[in-house]
Amino acid sequence: MNDTPQPSADSSVTDVVEPADDVLTGSGLAAEKAKRLAKIAGIRADGREPYPYRFDRSHTLAEIRAAHGDIEAGAETDAHVAVAGRLMLKRDTGKLIFANLRDRSDQIQLFISKAEVGDDAFASIADLDLGDWIGVEGSVMATRTGELSIKVQSLVLLAKAVRPIPDKWKGLTDTDTRFRQRYADLIVNEDARRAFQVRHATIQSFRTTLSGRGYIEVETPVLHMEAGGAHARPFVTHHNTLDLDLYLRIALELHLKRLIVGGMERVFEIGRIFRNEGMSTRHNPEFTMMECYQAFADVSDIIALTEELITNAARDALGTTTIDLDGEMVDLAQPWRQVRMIDLVAEATGVEVHPSQPLEQLRSLAAQHGVSCAPRWGSGKIIEELFEALCEHTLVHPTFVTGHPVEISPLARVDRNDPQLTERFELFIVGREFANGYSELNDPVEQRTRFEDEQAAKDAGDDEATGVDEDYLRALEYGMPPTGGLGVGMDRVAMMLAGVSSIKEIILFPTLRPEVL
RNA sequence: GCGCCUCUAGCUCAACGGCAGAGCAACGGACUCUUAAUCCGCAGGUUCUGGGUUCGAAACCCAGGGGGCGCACCA
Structure with missing residues (x-):
């Protein structure tokens, strides 16, 4: 320099x-x-190793509790075990040390006697710090007060902690630190560990349900030439060798439907998508979407599938289908309401609405209800805005809102009974959108027209509208069978089942501003 | 982007313009059945940053930064 x-x-x-x-x-x-x-x-x-390479564990702590949890106070068994975990608490009474060891499965007390392990080993055990990783060999016993314990015969340090762990009783409460240093949060906060267990069980349950119905899991590109399949502002990146700007995907939809064209019949993907928009308790810039597509199915099949996926997930993650929604206990196993968007808006305004009505009529209805309209909006968009302003927040119980106007549904098939509406639904629970599905538009000529309408909106300044995806149209020209499709916001399902109110509680490393270190 | 709230020891929190303190963790000591062990002792500070007001600022004012919540945005 x-x-x-x-x-x-x-x-x-x-x-x-x-x-x-x-x-x-x-x-x-x-x-x-x-x-x-x-x-x-x-x-x-001393010739010892503070960071050894491995440790042979015979049992998890939960396995020990399951096998010996009921032994009598004061009992000693000849069950010899090797366990490993993190030292969480230590009570030193002089010639006895009681310590709490935790692994992923459980927490169990260690009983360490100076007479049993010898003076030197006892001194080095006394010198351990909370947070150290240790491996222990010993026998299963219960103390005089009946606490299931492992009577330590030997103990090795598996990894020395250099930094102290947070308060043993109060844990870590500062949200900034909890989200930035998730490792520390997970060490001390049981609730955090549980939330991510629920998330795992939720996603695993979706896979099991879909697999059981003959769906196969696929992976499609994250880097897109055209950010389609949803209305959202994308992240832009650049490929150096191709000297090409690319978009991070905002949806999975268009690639998965190409696979239906290819004859794969039932496909799903659980993947990260990216939307360059505001952050809130319900929005993170990157989040996890499950999308699935089923040949020969229509929207009614997909509605049934959605209900089954979420109800199964509750059963698998929580062991019950009855969950707390905003303080009200609701059984997900009961049938979910289905209602058309236009009927909800009519109910809320006392006036029948339909996309076929003159634009001026809908504009004035919107104005009456304090909904301001952009000049380029058509009737369909105004109806959706009325729904969002007046109806969405009232939908506490699971509700399939159906029959979205064609204008706001460029990839959905027209309703077989009403050409101004689509065979589409969105699922709302406690006022939040959880899922979106429809009978897929498979007519390449009509899809081109819809894309051109999108392109026109984009040219008119709508930066969330998508352009014409020529390759997708080419795929449709080979013929896509009748198909039903679904998208589910996995983070929101996990939030609901874990009972947390912020999406940051269910994403291990949520997006934050850079930390000044 | 806007509004409100918040930031003090490793962690959890006090100090309402007047000596920056406690609990836990740590450190020294006692203790062979503890359960957040207990008891005795000791130590630990850029009060987010930078300005300002004041005899005196952790506190009040201004600007900036982080976070939370709400709004806006958001298929």
């Missing part, structure tokens, strides 16, 4: 190896880390 001579190396090296005395005797974070690093040096000086 410049010609300034660098400081000589030996001026900066000398005080790095041995921490200064005042750091070792203090008790701030720097002092704490220095002490623990000094312990590591001491362990190595």
Whole structure:
């Protein structure tokens, strides 16, 4: 960079190896880390390894509790076990140490007797810090007070923690720290661990249900030439070798339907999608969508599938289909309401609405209800806006809102009984959208017309409208069978089942502004 | 993007313009059945950052930063 001579190396090296005395005797974070690093040096000086490569575990802690949880107070068994986990609590009574060991499955007490392990080993165990990873061999017992414990015969350090874990009782409550340092959150907060277990069970349940119905799981590109399949502002990136701007996908839809054209008949993908929009308790810029497509099916099949997927997920993740929705216990196993969007708006306004009505009539209805309209909006868009403003938040119980206007549904097939509406639904629960599905438009000529309408909107300044996807049209020209399709916001389903109110609670590493370190 | 709230020891929180403190963790000591062990002792601070007001600011004012909530945006 410049010609300034660098400081000589030996001026900066000398005080790095041995921490200064005042750091070792203090008790701030720097002092704490220095002490623990000094312990590591001491362990190595003893010829022991603070970070060994592996440990043979015979049982998880839950397995031990399942097998021996009912032994009597004071009982000693000859069950010899090897367990591993993180040291969470330590109670040192002099010649006995009680410690709490936690692994992924459970937490169990360690009973460490100086007479049993010997003076040297006892001293090194007493020197362990909360947060250290350890491996233990011993026998299963219960203390005089009946606490299931492992009587330690030997203990090895598996990984030394240099940084202290948060408060053993209060945990970590600062949301900023919890989301930035999810590792620390997971160490101390049981609720966080549980939420991600529910998320896992939810996604696993979807896979099981779909697999059981003959769907196969596929992976389609994240980098798109054209960000289609939804109305959303995309993230733009650039491929250097091709010298090409690409978009991160905003939906899975168009590639999955190409596979239906190819004859795969039943496909699904659970994948990350990206929308360059605002963040809230219900929106993260990257989130997880499940989309599935089934040949020879229409919207009614997909409505039934949606109900089954979510009800099964509740059963698999929670063991019940009765869940708390905004303080009200609702059984998901009961049939879900179906109602047309135009009927909900009519109910809310007392006036019949339909996309065939003159634009001026709908504009004035919107104005009466405080909904302002952009000049380019057609009747269908105004009806949707009225629905969102007046009806959406009232839908607490699971409700399939159906019959969306054609104008706002460029990929959905027209209703067989009403050419101004589509065979489409959105699922709402506690006022939030969870899913979207329809009978898929498979007529290539009509799809081209719909795309051209989108293109016109885009040209008119709608930066969420999509352009014409020529390759998708080419695929449709080969013939797509009648098809029903579904998209489900997996984060929102997991939120509902985990009972959390922010999407950041159900995404391990939510998007945050950069931290100043 | 706008409004409101918030930021103090590693963690959880006090201090209402007047000496920055407690609990946990840490450190030293006692204790062979604890359960957030207990008891005694000791130590630990850029009060988010930068300005300003004041004899005196963690507190009040201004600007900036992080976070939360709401609104806006959002198939």
